[in-house]
Amino acid sequence: MAQWMTGEVVENYAWNNELFSLRVKVPEPFEFIAGQFVRLGLQEGEQRFQRAYSLVNGPQEPILDFLVNRVHDGEFSPRLHDLRAGQAIQVSQPPTGFFTLNEVPEGDSLWLISTGTGIGPYLSMLSTMIPYERFKRIHLIHAVRYADDLAYQAQILDWVAAHPGQLAYQPVVSREDSAGALRGRIPALILDGQLEKALGDTLDANAQVMLCGNPDMIRDAKQVLADKGLPKNLRRKPGNVTVEHYW
Secondary structure, three states: OOEEEEEEEEEEEEOOOOEEEEEEEOOOOOOOOOOOEEEEEEEEOOEEEEEEEEOOOOOOOOEEEEEEEOOOOOOOHHHHHOOOOOOEEEEEEOOEOOOOHHHOOOOOEEEEEEEHHHHHHHHHHHOOOHHHHHOOEEEEEEEEOOHHHOOOHHHHHHHHHHOOOOEEEEEEEOOOOOOOOEEOOHHHHHHOOHHHHHHOOOOOOOEEEEEEEOHHHHHHHHHHHHHOOOOEOOOOOOOOEEEEEOO
């Protein structure tokens, strides 16, 4: 059963008016596997508002980091959006979830495909040495609506520079043209070969793909990948596509 600890907000960093990173200090060491999630909670009188969020920080980092998009008619994210440094927030423990590299079979290439805040688990993974030790080529694909939703780019480009020829980053923007980004939806970019062409690699039987984010993207991308001979990865039947439904 999950327990709750009280943490302290140390920063609420705005990427834009709606997208923000909430950074939280907790009173004791916090062990987790990159890709796992916790619940954040806010107590108001007798009611606790809560929701699950993936940890963006690496397991070795002392400050917990969460990437959040404000949903204006939501019960919880607007409350998180209003938090400021010094305020209290509850964090569930232990962390949970199976969207981790432990669950991914061996392969030559690793394709980390996300939409929106679904990039969070991948950033945690890439802060460790595990993906670099296991895969010859790693592709981080982040699809958003507008270019200013492309969070953590400085950190990502630092990782790309630190792993030349091994880690590649490909942003995708659907509603405007943006330098260096593909335009469109992930499933369509897989179907017409644009994604593979941009990254100079092939989605074949030696590729492992992780999908995280919008349920429509996951549903459609799974079908396109299955048609290319990349089945869903299950514990009872290992395959090529590991998924996390992010909301």
